[in-house]
Amino acid sequence: MMFIETQYFQGFFPPHELKLASGETLGPITLAYETYGSLNTDASNAILVCHALSGNARLAHRSAENPDQLGWWDSYVGKGKAIDTDRFFVICINTIGGCSGSTGPSSIDPKTQQPYRLTFPVITIFDMVRSQKALIDHFGIQQLYAVVGGSMGGMQALEWAIQYPELVTRCIPIASTYSLPPQAMAFDAVGRHAITSDEIWKKGQYDSEDSDQMKGLSIARMIGHITYLSDESLKAKFGRKLQEKNDYGYNFDTEFQIESYLKYQGDKFVSRFDANSYLYLTKALSYFDLEKSYGSLENAFQNCRSRFLLIAISSDWIYPPEQSRKIVDVLIGLDKEVAYCQIESSVGHDAFLIHNEVLIGTINGFLES
């Protein structure tokens, strides 16, 4: 078993800060990343995997510190897996704005020697991609064999194909969209309200030791979590089953298994995620709108040179398949090479994170092609 260490890239030192979509600048920037497999001599076997909202650079394998903890896409990335690390050099970068090693609101602002907190500039999916480009350049990679990502990672994959048409040979957005639908915006906005309403949040100036008490972040996560699962999967997993009892307690304790599960998910998330990062990353999601950014989807994709594989999950109601199909239709209209696969799964949005033979086969087949 190979242990992968998180590595750190530093760039965008003044006066070469990253110019953000907002007009602000950010720099220097640290990118926490992990790589799996080896880059071949002509640097032609690199695959970039972009993570979703709550993800990080720990894509696969066990970690040295927590040998029991698998990476978030371990089912898909490894020796002989869908993305075969015997063959490909796989890179995963924690996004800027995040809280797992890359520069984000909890990082120290070198100008003040204090954490940025809410002085961190608002970032977009476009900014995430442009920061990642520096690391790809650092590796001397002039062609990415593929850019792959689910949910927020899929938005990055699309933005990669648009921004760097020469670089991206294959683009695989999974359970993603060309613009965040209003319903998803609404749930994210309520999540942000929950965080900013929490007394502990203190207008973003919370003490780091208090942050794992932040119920607002827990509530935001619970809301998100419900949207990542389908009603059908909630029925199958929990139904209306009571937690460790046979009859109603007629009180306000946690009584149903679904309540207990959500509370567990909320508490677990608060212990590992930064509340301000949640604000920044959901804001980036809400700004994602390729139609607005490029005038139309046709304009957005017209110069793309990637081969596309769009994948959607049948039971995904928060990033529904019609969003992916609309991208497919536009790409077909533009005479681009595009494949579409709808995974029949009752799990909901999160289906892309768990072992799914059809998804594995589809990604593998497309990479082999």
Next chain:
Amino acid sequence: MMFIETQYFQGFFPPHELKLASGETLGPITLAYETYGSLNTDASNAILVCHALSGNARLAHRSAENPDQLGWWDSYVGKGKAIDTDRFFVICINTIGGCSGSTGPSSIDPKTQQPYRLTFPVITIFDMVRSQKALIDHFGIQQLYAVVGGSMGGMQALEWAIQYPELVTRCIPIASTYSLPPQAMAFDAVGRHAITSDEIWKKGQYDSEDSDQMKGLSIARMIGHITYLSDESLKAKFGRKLQEKNDYGYNFDTEFQIESYLKYQGDKFVSRFDANSYLYLTKALSYFDLEKSYGSLENAFQNCRSRFLLIAISSDWIYPPEQSRKIVDVLIGLDKEVAYCQIESSVGHDAFLIHNEVLIGTINGFLES
């Protein structure tokens, strides 16, 4: 224009308290109610309308205090309307546990002369119905021409038909269910977390003058509100439109119309609704499960003598049509008289609250039959 005043019924004085499903007792109980039209001499023209989670007894007409404010179902109840007050005597009762005049957690407990707050007993839909029965008896009504209700009101209508088979001639549950689905339970549980996490809530002991500052209740309402609307209606109403500007502000202000709308709905709700009532009423929803209460739906409905009209909304994803259809199937299997109507509407769950010609015609036709 006729002005209707809220009236108050008192009953369940000790030692005749209401025995609750929990085994606890509640009494005395005040029921705030309104009536529209006149009871005929043989008391055969009474229709009981049961309100939903955030409703109250103000069913129709303008109120004397707020002549601009219509009742919550004014499109459906009135002279010449679906439920014609020239012909029917229409009764609407604020539910126990609520906060609009009937006994609930913000009422004074006569034993302590303090508000009940969390000493108020946990109530169920069954308890709501049994408390309402006292008022129906008080009017000398031995046959209800119909019991009608949407959402939580539909649960009450079903429980009425089950508990009082001789009394309920027609039963019209709209956008309702035989047991709260896990997804709806999950959203309600998160809403309760948001309330109980609010510093102002103070374990239910909040000062009444602080209650309109309770962001937790606002968050609970925003979550609920999203679930009452369809993704399609959010797209049509708000889409991704910005609020009073043309470009992103790249800050955490309220920027999108959907955000602004949700905040408005949350704030408005907090100014009129009691946080503890929200806890009690959502708890009653989560306990609603006719299969558990009666062993099976067949057992639940076997003694019913009502004619049923089940109405579902095509785009209602939180109380989806299949829930109503399952009730219909069971009633057909039991050889009961039952009609089913699916309203084709893109509005979502809340469609039953707004003017809908098909819904009006369907209810009216069934009442005429």
